[in-house]
Amino acid sequence: MSTVGYAAVAGQIVVVGAGAPLLTGWMRQVRSRLEGRAGAGVLQPWRDIRKLLGKEAITPAGTGPAFRIAPALLVATTVVATALVPLLSTDTPVSGHADLIVVVALIALGTLALALAGLDTGTAFGGMSASREMTVAALVEPTILLAVFALSIPAGTTNLPAIVTGAVEEPARLASPAGLLATAALAVAVLAETGRIPVDNPSTHLELTMIHEAMVLEYAGGDLALVELGAQLRLTLLLGLLSSLFAPWGIATSASWTTLALALVLFAAKVALLGAVLAAAEVFWAKVRLFRVPELLAGSFLLALLAVTSSYFLSGGS
Amino acid sequence: MSLLRKIRATGRVAEPAPPPPEGEVPEKARELGGSVQVRCVDAGSCNGCEIEIAGAFNPVYDAERYGARLVASPRHADVALVTGPVTRNMAEPLRRTVAAMGEPRLVVAVGDCAIDCGEFAGGYGVEGAVSDVVPVDLQVPGCPPEPEAIVAALRRVTGR
Numbered sequence: 265m266s267t268v269g270y271a272a273v274a275g276q277i278v279v280v281g282a283g284a285p286l287l288t289g290w291m292r293q294v295r296s297r298l299e300g301r302a303g304a305g306v307l308q309p310w311r312d313i314r315k316l317l318g319k320e321a322i323t324p325a326g327t328g329p330a331f332r333i334a335p336a337l338l339v340a341t342t343v344v345a346t347a348l349v350p351l352l353s354t355d356t357p358v359s360g361h362a363d364l365i366v367v368v369a370l371i372a373l374g375t376l377a378l379a380l381a382g383l384d385t386g387t388a389f390g391g392m393s394a395s396r397e398m399t400v401a402a403l404v405e406p407t408i409l410l411a412v413f414a415l416s417i418p419a420g421t422t423n424l425p426a427i428v429t430g431a432v433e434e435p436a437r438l439a440s441p442a443g444l445l446a447t448a449a450l451a452v453a454v455l456a457e458t459g460r461i462p463v464d465n466p467s468t469h470l471e472l473t474m475i476h477e478a479m480v481l482e483y484a485g486g487d488l489a490l491v492e493l494g495a496q497l498r499l500t501l502l503l504g505l506l507s508s509l510f511a512p513w514g515i516a517t518s519a520s521w522t523t524l525a526l527a528l529v530l531f532a533a534k535v536a537l538l539g540a541v542l543a544a545a546e547v548f549w550a551k552v553r554l555f556r557v558p559e560l561l562a563g564s565f566l567l568a569l570l571a572v573t574s575s576y577f578l579s580g581g582s
Numbered sequence: 583m584s585l586l587r588k589i590r591a592t593g594r595v596a597e598p599a600p601p602p603p604e605g606e607v608p609e610k611a612r613e614l615g616g617s618v619q620v621r622c623v624d625a626g627s628c629n630g631c632e633i634e635i636a637g638a639f640n641p642v643y644d645a646e647r648y649g650a651r652l653v654a655s656p657r658h659a660d661v662a663l664v665t666g667p668v669t670r671n672m673a674e675p676l677r678r679t680v681a682a683m684g685e686p687r688l689v690v691a692v693g694d695c696a697i698d699c700g701e702f703a704g705g706y707g708v709e710g711a712v713s714d715v716v717p718v719d720l721q722v723p724g725c726p727p728e729p730e731a732i733v734a735a736l737r738r739v740t741g742r
Contacts, residue, residue: 296644296646296647297594298589299641300589300592300593300594300595300596300641301594301595301596301641301644301646301647302594302596302599302644302647303644303646303647304646304647304648304649304651305647308617308649311615311616311617311649312617312619314615314617315613315614315615315616315617315660318613318615319660319684319685319686320684320685320686321684322657322682322684468654469652469653469654470654471654474654477654481654481655481657481658482655482657483657483658484657484658484683484684485684488657488658547585547589548585548586
């Protein structure tokens with residue numbers, strides 16, 4: 265049992281680690297094709313990372329430890345969160361520790377590390393962008409917590425594998441009003457947390473409109489490779505979490521090699537599909553004005569609150 | 583919905599990739615391995631070259647398919663695309679921009695003005711050509727150079 269369990273944890277880390285740049289490349293490719301371009305190919309983010317690792321790393325004068333440890337901390341927290349979240353299997357040696365609050369706190373720690381690094385550079389754009397990132401994070405983290413709380417009420421626990429197992433056994437939970445509201449709320453929160461349109465534009469060149477990008481303007485070489493990989497890992501992790509919570513079919517709930525292999529294939533397919541839908545949607549949307557972002561996020565928080573309320577009253581009676 | 587119809591009706595607008603350009607590949611470019619981040623520096627150009635650079639990255643010429651991408655910071659960049667004669671006020675910012683880029687780095691001078699000051703040679707505000715201020719690895723002649731020429735220069739750097 266434990267061999268399969270450990271293999272599942274290792275598999276989650278390897279698949280997300282190797283697949284995150286491919287997912288980004290795939291999303292850029294989908295976008296390019298819709299724009300009539302040929303596209304650079306799905307392997308381009310891996311080429312970028314390989315090149316960046318070979319480049320000279322530059323630490324700007326006057327920066328301190330916050331700037332230096334942020335890239336490693338960002339990747340490390342995301343990898344730990346990846347190991348905990350039930351992406352391939354709900355029956356792993358660490359599934360007892362995979363609490364919702366731990367996962368959200370790990371993601372928030374990565375955000376905080378990068379915001380401190382942005383402040384540490386002492387540039388105008390770094391500080392501005394760190395303050396924006398914190399504004400968005402302060403609105404997003406409660407939404408993620410609340411949206412998953414709505415699902416944890418029927419399961420009676422905040423343990424993510426238990427929530428997912430419950431949803432696999434009882435799919436009616438997902439089709440309930442609470443499940444649908446929570447899906448909508450979490451989807452908006454994931455878009456904001458990963459810095460996608462309509463909250464942030466990952467390919468912008470205009471510093472004044474940046475949220476995430478302006479914090480990393482001073483990174484170069486291997487540090488930049490880690491920051492980019494960290495951002496890609498988070499996107500993959502959060503899309504994987506979304507698919508695990510709201511389309512949990514195919515996740516291995518028992519420790520066997522065949523279900524694990526099936527879960528791997530289905531996970532890749534689900535995340536690739538979600539990525540393609542997100543990339544296609546981005547072609548149709550424009551970035552919203554920064555002052556409208558809190559309205560959007562407050563709307564998603566409201567949906568999450570409604571989800572919790574309806575989940576409490578509708579499942580509380582039974 | 584109308585955008586969806588437009589996407590379907592337009593289809594692919596990128597032109598077929600021309601054969602890889604002739605000419606020797608700069609030594610430093612070999613280390614980049616098909617991925618080049620580009621930072622544009624306008625050192626005093628009339629903006630003709632900027633329009634052509636924007637054209638090189640539009641869906642028709644699509645320089646991104648060869649692995650080149652425009653970035654917002656010189657720290658992220660491997661290549662500085664410098665346009666225009668270097669004016670007195672832009673000489674120091676240009677030196678600093680190139681110094682902020684990590685090694686291996688390349689400087690590409692785009693347009694006749696960047697190569698030999700062109701129309702503006704001898705002007706009172708002109709410091710000199712780009713090669714007088716920073717070492718230049720590649721040159722793209724033309725006033726302004728066509729997007730094909732800019733894409734060909736970038737392909738020599740990306741090697742794709």
